[in-house]
Amino acid sequence: xxxxxxxxLKKDFVVKKKREKGKLLREKETVxxxxxxxxxxxxxxxxxYIGPNGAGKSTTVKILSGILTPDGGEVKVGGIVPWKERKxxxxxxxxxxxxxxxLWWDVPIIDSYNLLKDIYRIPQKDYEERLKxxxxxxxxxxxxxxxxxxxxxxxxxxxELCGSLLHRPELLFLDxxxxxxxxxxxxxxxxxxxxxxxxxxxTIMLTTHDMEDIEALCSRxxxxxxxxxxxxxKLSDLLERxxxxxxVHVKFSSEYPNLKLPEGVEWQKGEDGIVLSYKPSKLPTxxxxxxxxxxxxxSELMLQPENTDHMIAAMYKELDL
Amino acid sequence: MNTLRLYIKSIGMLLRSHLQxxxxxxxxxLAQLVMEGGEMMVVILIVDRFENLKxxxxxxxxxFFGMMSVSFYLTELFGRGITGDxxxxxxxxxxxxxxxxPRGVLTQVMCSGTDPRRITCIAVGIAALIMGSRLxxxxxxxxxxxxxxxxxxxxxxxxxxxxxIEAIFSIFSVKSVELVNAITYGGRSACQYPIDIYPAPMxxxxxxxxxFALTLHVPVSWILDKPLYGWPxxxxxxxxLSGALIFVIMTILFHLAxxxxxxxxx
Numbered sequence: 014x015x016x017x018x019x020x021x022l023k024k025d026f027v028v029k030k031k032r033e034k035g036k037l038l039r040e041k042e043t044v045x046x047x048x049x050x051x052x053x054x055x056x057x058x059x060x061x062y063i064g065p066n067g068a069g070k071s072t073t074v075k076i077l078s079g080i081l082t083p084d085g086g087e088v089k090v091g092g093i094v095p096w097k098e099r100k101x102x103x104x105x106x107x108x109x110x111x112x113x114x115x116l117w118w119d120v121p122i123i124d125s126y127n128l129l130k131d132i133y134r135i136p137q138k139d140y141e142e143r144l145k146x147x148x149x150x151x152x153x154x155x156x157x158x159x160x161x162x163x164x165x166x167x168x169x170x171x172x173e174l175c176g177s178l179l180h181r182p183e184l185l186f187l188d189x190x191x192x193x194x195x196x197x198x199x200x201x202x203x204x205x206x207x208x209x210x211x212x213x214x215x216t217i218m219l220t221t222h223d224m225e226d227i228e229a230l231c232s233r234x235x236x237x238x239x240x241x242x243x244x245x246x247k248l249s250d251l252l253e254r255x256x257x258x259x260x261v262h263v264k265f266s267s268e269y270p271n272l273k274l275p276e277g278v279e280w281q282k283g284e285d286g287i288v289l290s291y292k293p294s295k296l297p298t299x300x301x302x303x304x305x306x307x308x309x310x311x312s313e314l315m316l317q318p319e320n321t322d323h324m325i326a327a328m329y330k331e332l333d334l
Numbered sequence: 335m336n337t338l339r340l341y342i343k344s345i346g347m348l349l350r351s352h353l354q355x356x357x358x359x360x361x362x363x364l365a366q367l368v369m370e371g372g373e374m375m376v377v378i379l380i381v382d383r384f385e386n387l388k389x390x391x392x393x394x395x396x397x398f399f400g401m402m403s404v405s406f407y408l409t410e411l412f413g414r415g416i417t418g419d420x421x422x423x424x425x426x427x428x429x430x431x432x433x434x435x436p437r438g439v440l441t442q443v444m445c446s447g448t449d450p451r452r453i454t455c456i457a458v459g460i461a462a463l464i465m466g467s468r469l470x471x472x473x474x475x476x477x478x479x480x481x482x483x484x485x486x487x488x489x490x491x492x493x494x495x496x497x498x499i500e501a502i503f504s505i506f507s508v509k510s511v512e513l514v515n516a517i518t519y520g521g522r523s524a525c526q527y528p529i530d531i532y533p534a535p536m537x538x539x540x541x542x543x544x545x546f547a548l549t550l551h552v553p554v555s556w557i558l559d560k561p562l563y564g565w566p567x568x569x570x571x572x573x574x575l576s577g578a579l580i581f582v583i584m585t586i587l588f589h590l591a592x593x594x595x596x597x598x599x600x
Contacts, residue, residue, distance in 0.1 A: 081596065
């Protein structure tokens with residue numbers, strides 16, 4: 014049996030609509046946030062969980078962490094049903110919400126950790142050891158005595174991570190951990206997560222919109238859309254499937270020429286010049302270039318694959334998300 | 335005992351964070367003093383005008399007022415998580431962070447709110463109690479002190495229980511809390527006077543639904559050596575327990591409601 018077992022997980026939300034004129038009661042609408050999602054995760058895996066807004070990512074994480082009770086399906090994490098034995102379950106997990114803080118806002122960070130020690134009933138010696146280790150790994154020393162509200166977003170994220178790992182959880186959930194972080198902070202955060210995973214075998218599940226997070230961290234990626242699992246496998250496999258479009262940025266030195274483009278090539282006007290997107294499988298690159306050359310004097314030309322975000326966008330579009 | 339230690343430590347930390355904004359804290363505390371002092375003035379004016387109210391002397395009125403002030407604001411001081419901050423905990427998703435920790439939700443809610451500005455209100459209440467006691471000529475015995483403490487403690491539990499109705503509503507993201515305010519804040523304003531000055535429906539409301547009459551008026555009448563609305567003397571010891579009963583019922587309902595908690599989007 015795997016560490017995390019999820020079987021046809023279902024969750025509905027009842028949304029009350031605004032009351033229409035002339036009607037006494039508000040209409041209700043049931044939204045199926047999850048329509049039977051199944052997957053399993055082994056211990057020590059680093060799994061990325063992606064999908065457009067409202068796909069049900071956070072709902073899954075909330076069910077797995079015991080915050081929500083599902084409407085159907087089975088979940089077991091290390092043999093425990095999260096919402097049935099909440100206290101026992103959450104002892105073994107850490108959760109970081111990108112957009113809400115778990116530490117105390119107005120007090121020095123170290124005081125928050127001291128309180129977490131009591132909340133999780135961590136033995137003093139164990140706590141000191143772990144705190145020292147995390148302080149070094151996350152470079153928290155300079156801000157330990159600073160109230161959380163005076164720290165930068167990057168510092169705060171590191172502090173949150175430390176707080177969620179003090180009790181040595183087996184499983185760490187990260188809900189959009191890099192949201193709003195600058196490049197340096199993102200990189201060091203990813204380094205840390207890899208380190209924690211390697212050093213302690215912590216299973217990590219993260220939801221994100223940042224494809225670079227997935228590229229840098231996750232060996233496995235799950236795509237969720239409309240409450241269903243659409244893909245589960247390696248990121249490279251996912252990208253191969255959708256890496257079919259190339260972009261050409263062209264700038265002509267003369268007037269904009271009248272282009273006769275073959276079918277299948279789409280073009281749009283960029284800031285200067287035009288951007289053509291085409292599928293190399295249908296139209297060889299050399300042929301497109303010769304068409305462009307015939308059309309006029311090219312002053313600049315740049316050929317590039319679509320970036321990951323575009324590929325994901327194309328995928329969402331194809332899957333009608 | 336571990337839970338109690340956690341509570342004390344949490345509240346200590348919250349107090350320190352309140353004191354981070356010193357001048358704002360002092361101003362607000364003084365504002366509370368003016369507010370509660372104003373309430374006290376109303377009672378003083380009534381006493382000045384009427385001398386007695388349905389057989390209750392001025393001193394008696396001060397004593398009732400003091401009991402209510404002390405009970406209500408002690409609850410606000412130590413149970414702010416329930417009496418004020420809970421709806422925003424639901425809205426901001428703070429409740430989610432409680433659920434991922436291995437402690438009771440209610441414990442953590444209690445641990446995350448205190449309103450130290452209320453100390454001035456409690457001070458006014460204590461002043462009223464002392465005034466009331468002097469003017470009514472109460473001779474204090476150990477039993478009377480015991481009943482006084484029991485009455486205050488049980489009234490606190492009752493008030494917490496009543497505010498938990500509001501909390502339960504907000505778990506279901508229902509915003510109509512005015513109805514609940516009628517028995518919490520309304521209860522405080524109404525029940526700081528002797529209950530028998532009100533017409534029957536009001537008396538019923540505050541005996542059956544929000545039993546301030548049982549947790550406060552019956553034992554206070556006993557302390558003031560007044561007849562207990564026709565009930566035998568021993569009831570003064572028993573009726574306040576209804577506060578604990580309400581609290582227990584509401585705690586159970588709260589936990590049932592938490593099963594339907596649906597969190598907020600992120």
